[in-house]
Amino acid sequence: MNLRPLCARLDGAAVEDVPLRVSDGTRLGLCRVSRDDRDRPAVLLLHGHTASADMFTLPETRNLVAVLLDAGYEPWLLDWRGSRRLPYNEDGTRYSYDDVSLYDIPEAVALIRGRIGNRPLLVVAHCVGAMTLSMSMAAGLVPGLAGVVAQGVFLTPKLYGRARLRMHIGAEIMRNRGYQAVDIRRAGLWSKQSLVFALASLGSECKDPTCQILHNSAWGTGASLYVHENLHPLTHDRLADLFGSAPLCALPHLRQNEPAHAVTRWNDADGRYRALPQNALDHADRIDCPVLLLSGSRNRLWADSNKLCHEVLRTRHPQLDVRYTEIPGFGHVDPFIGRSAAIDVFGHILDFLDEHR
Incomplete structure (x- = not known):
């Protein structure tokens, strides 16, 4: 993995690509961004499904990696197997989110800890990156983190109403396809996927497919990933490079999680996955670090999942240090890629990290 094209404006920063092949044989992307030789607290950044670590390094905005560097942290960026920079979403590879929770996140954390020694390790995670992290934590596979920021969703996935309906109906309609593209140039104008593009265009004021x-x-799915006016024009122009195709092999696991409003184990027959609990929420007492739950007030993908998570954990596990912050005017992913994210969002993240560094 090479993140240097989007890291080009991180003044004076060095980007080190760190080889990482997890124990099921899957090659992932991991890089460390540093500015000096000081012993900085480390922060692992986890992207959402079909995005990549690029979402944290956009050169046209005051991005999160630059903010972390200036605040005295050492960012580590993981491209887990759902990254658009990796081939697994389109090449027919079948995986579930269990694989991310069991292999990708714990083994990345172990590698980073081997490099940083006794320095604190914190995590900032978005969307499915946060959801799979919650399962890793409930399984006791990543103990001793200094703190976690989970944006959009964590232990209690709850889809926006229209998305919930389409997730269950659409999964049946599209189950024989390998993936759903987001770039019509790659899908082809006359492909089977063009119908989804046509339906998405209905009523849209934006002409970009x-x-x-x-x-x-x-x-x-009928959901929305961002508030349109929150995007910088250059970010809008690079959407096809920031988000990749959605592999439909992941839908059954999402369909299992959502009605339960809990992160559940998908693989019951394979003994390798018994390290993961059947239901992560039932083992939330294993969470051994403070957690900040973030969500945009206009999230049209996971709705009020993190608000629900905060209420459930406060009731069931009052001993946990779990907080909830809602960001007015933001949607699902624009809390990281929005043009004003550094002003409106990143301060909440830094305040939390600084408290626990």
Whole structure:
């Protein structure tokens, strides 16, 4: 993995690509961004599904990696197997979120800890990155983190109403396809996927097909990934490079999680996955660090999942240090890629990290 193209404006920063092949044989992307030789607290950044670590390094905005560097942290960026920079979403590889929770996150954390020694390790995670992290934590596979920021969703996935309906119906309609593209140039105008693009365009004020399918439909689920006016024009123009195809092999696991409003184990027959609990929420007492739950007030993908998570954990596990902060005017992913994220969002993250560094 090479993140240097989008890290080019991180003044004076060095980007080190760190080889990482997890124990099931899957090659991932991991890099460390540093500015000096000081012993800085480390922060692992986890992207959402079909995005990549690029979402944290956008050169046209005051991005999170630059903010962390200036605040005295050492960012580590993981491209787990759902990254658009990796081939697994389109090459027919079948995986579930269990694989991310069992292999990708714990083994990345172990590698980073081997490099940083006794320095604190914190995590900032978005969307499915946060959801799979919650399972890793409930399984006791990543103990001793200094603190976690989970944006959008954590232990209690709850889809936005229209997305919930389409997730269950659409999964049946599209189950024989390998993936749903977001770039119509890759899908082909006359491909079977063009119908989803056509439906996403209905009622859209934006003429960009990629924006239509992400903003109006979120890969055909009926959800929305961002508040349109929150994006910088250059970010809008690079949407097809920031978000990749959605592998439909992941939908059954999402469909299992959502009605239960809990992160559940998908693989019951394979003994390798018995290290993961059947239901992560039932083992939330294993969470051994403070957690900040963030969500945009206009999240049209996971709705009020993190508000629900905060209420459930406060009731069931009052001993846990779990907080909830809602960001007015933001949607699902624009708390990281929005043009004003550094002003409106990153301060909440830094305040939490500084408290626990």
